[in-house]
Amino acid sequence: MTFRKYLVLVGVAVFGSVGDTLLSRGMKDIGTISLTHLQSLLLALQNLWVVGGILLLIGFFAAYMTALSWADLTYVLPATSIGYVIIALIAKFVLHEQVTTARWIGILLITSGVGFVAGGPALTPLPEPEGETEHQREPELAMRGQS
Amino acid sequence: MVTASVTGDVLLSKAMKQVGDVGDLWKNHGMFRVVGNVLRHPLFALGIVAMAIAFFALLFGLSWGDVSLIAPASASLTFVGNMIAAKLFLHERVDRRRCIAVAFVACGVALLAF
Numbered sequence: 001m002t003f004r005k006y007l008v009l010v011g012v013a014v015f016g017s018v019g020d021t022l023l024s025r026g027m028k029d030i031g032t033i034s035l036t037h038l039q040s041l042l043l044a045l046q047n048l049w050v051v052g053g054i055l056l057l058i059g060f061f062a063a064y065m066t067a068l069s070w071a072d073l074t075y076v077l078p079a080t081s082i083g084y085v086i087i088a089l090i091a092k093f094v095l096h097e098q099v100t101t102a103r104w105i106g107i108l109l110i111t112s113g114v115g116f117v118a119g120g121p122a123l124t125p126l127p128e129p130e131g132e133t134e135h136q137r138e139p140e141l142a143m144r145g146q147s
Numbered sequence: 148m149v150t151a152s153v154t155g156d157v158l159l160s161k162a163m164k165q166v167g168d169v170g171d172l173w174k175n176h177g178m179f180r181v182v183g184n185v186l187r188h189p190l191f192a193l194g195i196v197a198m199a200i201a202f203f204a205l206l207f208g209l210s211w212g213d214v215s216l217i218a219p220a221s222a223s224l225t226f227v228g229n230m231i232a233a234k235l236f237l238h239e240r241v242d243r244r245r246c247i248a249v250a251f252v253a254c255g256v257a258l259l260a261f
Contacts, residue, residue, distance in 0.1 A: 106258030113251030
């Protein structure tokens with residue numbers, strides 16, 4: 001795992017959590033949207049918080065797809081769960097929401113899970129053909145990328 | 148919702164593995180090649196459709212259940228479902244380390260509801 005790849009994982013967590021927070025903030029400005037007045041959703045696109053949230057969520061999706069191209073799904077999902085912790089910390093220190101003891105325990109469990117998985121290998125190696133040495137998936141992926 | 152979300156994640160992961168390392172592809176062939184390869188991949192399109200179904204299923208679930216139950220329950224079940232599906236369909240090595248990590252995160256996400 002290179003520094004750049006760790007940055008991509010951090011990007012997944014940060015873009016996703018901050019993007020959701022901005023969307024939430026923007027939609028609270030707009031108020032409840034009724035199914036009979038869906039056109040008011042178009043008003044949401046004029047809200048700067050919503051636009052910012054959408055841009056960050058596009059960044060989240062790009063980073064998520066990038067991470068999936070070189071790491072297992074079962075590595076990326078828990079490794080980027082630190083986003084849930086970021087949302088809770090934003091709720092506590094920026095939005096001044098109440099964070100209960102159960103939530104702090106939940107944050108601790110998530111952080112432990114992230115630490116557990118991030119310390120291990122990111123990609124499952126290909127099965128070793130008989131008589132040949134073990135090789136990683138990345139050279140095959142690089143060959144596919146050039147085709 | 149969980150089934151569609153897991154299906155979407157697995158399909159997207161499979162598609163991106165077949166596209167190849169995005170960083171290397173970008174460096175050697177440029178951004179447009181990366182975007183083109185991703186968008187042309189049929190599993191990517193199917194994955195997006197599955198994610199869209201999951202989103203509408205979530206909206207349906209929220210129409211009859213509290214968000215404080217639906218959101219963490221579906222997120223936790225999705226974590227576990229992704230682990231099982233990745234082992235079965237993506238043949239990923241889900242060792243004890245990853246099982247423990249998924250269990251911790253799933254429980255932690257559920258506790259965030261309280």
